[in-house]
Amino acid sequence: MKRIAASLALALTLAGCGLRPLYGGAASPARSVLSQVQITPIAGQSGWLVGSALKDRLAAVEGSSPRYRLDIALDDSIIGLGVRRDDSITRERRTLRARYQLVDLSTGLTVVDDTAGSDAGVDVVGSEYATIAAEQSALERLSSILADKIVARIALYAQRSQAQ
Known part of the structure; x- marks a missing residue:
């Protein structure tokens, strides 16, 4: 009986806190705004990856x-971090940063x-192919992370503009 009462009290407390899902429901402001965004072409391989990730989201x-x-x-930048005694690099940091603007066309x-950004560490190994593959994999992950951050910020704008 105490468990039921505690569960009921918790449910009533959460219902009154004002929290609601950002993407909830078909008519949510976030979903409505996100479906009306046109992405301008972004230069380079990283631009293609970020643009594709954004279109998916x-x-x-x-x-x-x-x-x-x-x-x-x-x-998009790559800098060397770890250096051996023979001045060869052992670790790199790949950084992908974006400045973005959402423009109301009307x-x-x-x-x-x-702005949004993320970075990833890459081990530099003896095989040049393996290092290039690791850099490419890091770029793909960073593009996905960046797209998630941009979409979340646009959804937050939609939610806040609806509340005003």
Whole structure:
């Protein structure tokens, strides 16, 4: 009996806290905005990877006219960290940073102007092929992480703009 009462009290407390799912329901503001975003082309291999990841996450409605435009500028860099006595590098850090702007096409105003980034460590081994493959794998992971951060920020904008 005490467990039932405690469960009921907990359920009532959580119901009144004001938390609601960001992507919940078909008519959620976040889902509505995310389906209306057009991504401008992004230069380079990293741009293609980030653009593809964003398209997968945004799920724009085919044939509909976009309400927003997403402009992204990427900075992809690799720096050496670990150095042996013979001055050869043993570890690298690959960093992918993005400055992105969400522009409302009806007004021309920038509604979100933000940055996102992530980095990954890469071991440099004796095989050049293995090192290049590890760098490429890191870029693919970073592109996915970056896309998740950008989509989350746009969804947060949609939620906040709906509340105002």
